[in-house]
Amino acid sequence: MSLATAAAVAAGSWATAAYLDAKFHLRKDLEAISRLRTGAKEYERVVREDKVCFWYVLEEQCKKSWDNRAIWSREGGIYTFGQLYEESIRYAQWMLEQGVKPGELVAMYMTNSPHFMFVWFACAAIGAAPAFINYNLEGKALMHCLDVCQTRLLIVDEDAGCQKRIGQSRSEIEARGTRIAVLDSSLKQQIAARPVVRPGDELRKGTKGSFPYCLIYTSGTTGLPKGCAFTLQRIYAMNGHNQPICGGIPGKDQWYNAMPLYHGTGAISSSCSLLQGIAIAIAPKFSVSRFWNDIYDSGSTFFIYVGETARYLLNAPPHPLERKHKLRCCYGNGLRPDVWEKFQTRFNIPEVGEFFNSTEGMFSLFNHDRGPYLRACVGHHGLILRLMLRNTYIPVRIDHETGDIWRDPKTGFAQRTSYEEGGEMVVAVPNKEAFQGYWRAQAATDKKFCTDVFKKGDIYYRSGDALRREPDGRWHFLDRLGDTFRWKSENVSTAEVALTIGQYPGIAEANVYGVLVPNHEGRAGCAAIHLDPNHTGPPVDYNDLLKYLRARLPRYAVPVFLRIVKESTHIHNHKQNKVPLRKEGVDPKAIGTEAPEGKGDVFLWAPPKSDQYVPFQPEDWDKLSNGQARL
Missing domain, CATH: 3.40.50.980 (Rossmann fold)
Structure with missing residues (x-):
């Protein structure tokens, strides 16, 4: 073979390999698998040497990085x-x-x-x-x-x-x-x-x-x-002790954390950074007014987010330091699709590390977004991982009336749905011991499992989350089990409705849930809307909003009720809390009993055959209660 021929063959092979990698994301999958295998080998080593306690990892890292900054804190000082x-x-x-x-x-x-x-x-x-x-x-x-x-x-x-x-x-x-x-x-x-x-x-x-x-x-x-x-085994399994996330560099990068350290995201991200020799900056709590000053003064290159923190920053007025920073990545979970691109563009943050997981840690996804392709995804699997996990991560149909897995009346088995359609994700496990379980709470632990799902004797862990996956491996969050509700014999995804409402000008955020209405089957949709305090355009036209929603959502998914809230509906971990709002519903006598701060909230509704959202009055509730009005 001539040199020219060999060169042509090599070039062709390289081009083919590059094409296959681009199409099926082979290299990314192999890197993920290698990370897990490295973690498993490291765990085997520390077990042999009786050094499972992570103190040894910290000790080695501290001696290696003795004079490097470890912790920055405006109130607490700087420590090497x-x-x-x-x-x-x-x-x-x-x-x-x-x-x-x-x-x-x-x-x-x-x-x-x-x-x-x-x-x-x-x-x-x-x-x-x-x-x-x-x-x-x-x-x-x-x-x-x-x-x-x-x-x-x-x-x-x-x-x-x-x-x-x-x-x-x-x-x-x-x-x-x-x-x-x-x-x-x-x-x-x-x-x-x-x-x-x-x-x-x-x-x-x-x-x-x-x-x-x-x-x-x-x-x-x-x-x-x-x-x-x-x-400790989980720390080694995720290789979180020695392989920096999103390419972090010891001695150069620094993670800013204002999320509660008692919460998993803040605790694990911050501690693993230190175990990897990467400094952290700690704030007492998240504050929009001090965020950019902290980022600038600490020189942080990453920051940790949870839930709606990105939306808080987007809703704030421009800050002189919001683009004068060294940030290259934000990392966390719960970045909503409707704010993802806006957030990156406004604040000039090129990368997002979005993970999907729970405190229990049985179903885990990760997406390192460095371009438009992976924007607004909670995870991504290339061809290799899709094949490896096709019978491990499985979407199943849910009975939204009971909140349980749907079972065939004849066989008693569950129905596997397509990944494109999605469903609650269940995870195949060999036995109950595969899940560490809730600490000293066996009854609660047992509820996380389902058996005889596809055949007699099998056992699966219930994630409690509904997701779907595109054919190319991109994962999208659908809803938290219990948040999806049934109306007009259809399943309504609260996440989809909230995303659509959140894109309407002048609305900062929507928290969507289903409410019980007398003499009606299922739950009617209600959206708790928090208006954008910095909106400079015309005020929200609720009649136009109804028209907007009907053009973009199935009729059954358009909220019947709106609740205009004065404060956002978040709990301590910056995630939305639907529970008190759902319990109150739209019964005028119940408003303020579960969410006292919402006692003065304004309610609107779209009456039957109406094209407008109008004020919802106590007499309207009475008509629904005695059957004089039907939705």
């Missing part, structure tokens, strides 16, 4: 990796003095600060683990969380609100054998004065992969919070 290491050891020695033993959980009722990380890593140094309690909880919910983790030590932030809430339950907390330690300036000084004496390896000996990296609680919007152990 060396200082992070030494402070963690001092806190560890203090914990030992408090009687904390390996294998125990230490409850943390703390706001965001560098000391949050010191306490967390100190737990690892002595073979213990932290239980992160939402510092907004009080009373019954707080006591429940303490009962779940069965801690003997509760570390409380010096914040006045935290101390007040704990103080209200102090006698009950102490009666259950839990000691309260308030981390005020005096205690911090005492701890800082301790010598740096590394806790011995014997404290971490025998740590199992099933032991918590941390215990995180669910948000508790539909009941009391449930504890989920983010296990």
Whole structure:
């Protein structure tokens, strides 16, 4: 073969390989598989060496990056990796003095600060683990969380609100054998004065992969919070300890986090960054007014988001620093499709790392968006992963009346839907032990499984989320199970309706849910609308909005009712909360009983055969109640 012929063949082969890679995303899939295999091998190694405790990873990284910045905080100062290491050891020695033993959980009722990380890593140094309690909880919910983790030590932030809430339950907390330690300036000084004496390896000996990296609680919007152990094995499995996300570079990049550190996204992203040798910047909480100053002053290149934080920033007036920054990527979950491109364009943020996961961690997707192709997706699988996971991640039909998986009346089996249509995602597991389960809550754990789904004896984990996947592997979120409702014998996706409403000029956000109406089957659509306070155009024309929605949505999906809210409907983790609004419905007597701040909200409705949204009055409810009016 001549040189020219060989060159032509090589060029042709390269072109073919490039074409196949572009079409089927082979290289991306192989990189993802390699990451998982590397994590599995690393886990096997630490098990052999009895170094499962992540303290060893942190220790190695701190020694490697000793003089590099580890933590930036406007209120709490700047710490190097060396200082992070030494402070963690001092806190560890203090914990030992408090009687904390390996294998125990230490409850943390703390706001965001560098000391949050010191306490967390100190737990690892002595073979213990932290239980992160939402510092907004009080009373019954707080006591429940303490009962779940069965801690003997509760570390409380010096914040006045935290101390007040704990103080209200102090006698009950102490009666259950839990000691309260308030981390005020005096205690911090005492701890800082301790010598740096590394806790011995014997404290971490025998740590199992099933032991918590941390215990995180669910948000508790539909009941009391449930504890989920983010296990040490899971950290290794996701290779989160040594392979930076989105190409982060140790010594160069820095992650800004204003999300609650008691919440999974903020906690795992921030801690893994430190384990990788990448600095973090910590803010006490998310604030639109201070966000860009923090980003600029800290020099952060990534920031962590959850839920509607991007919308908050978009709804704010222009800030002189909103494009004068070093940000190249935002990372988190819940970035809505209707704000995705607007957010990137306005603030000049070229990359988005959107992941889809839950506290339980059984169904996980990731999308590193670096261009239009993957915009507004919650994940992407190339051909290899689609083939590998075709019988692992499976969409099934849902009975929206019961909220359960639909079962064939004759066979009793579920119906698998196409990926393009989507459905609730169920995950094939070999047995119930594949899911770590809720901490000390077997009944709640059992509810996450379904059996005899496609054949007798099989077992699947229920994600509780409905998604669809395009033929090319792009995943899209449809709805949270329980949010989708049935109206006029059709299933209404609240996410789809909210997306459409959110694109109307002058509307900052829509929270869509179904409400019960007397003498009607199913639930009628209601949209809680928060108007954009910075909108400079004409005010929202609700009659035009109705026309707009009917042109873009199926008739059954157009909300019958509108609730004009004065405040956004978010909970502590910046995600929408439909529960109180759904409970109140549109019964005038119920308004304000579940969401007190909404007592003065204005209600509109589209009466039968009407082309307008008009005020919804108590007499209209009476007519619906006694059957004089039907929708």
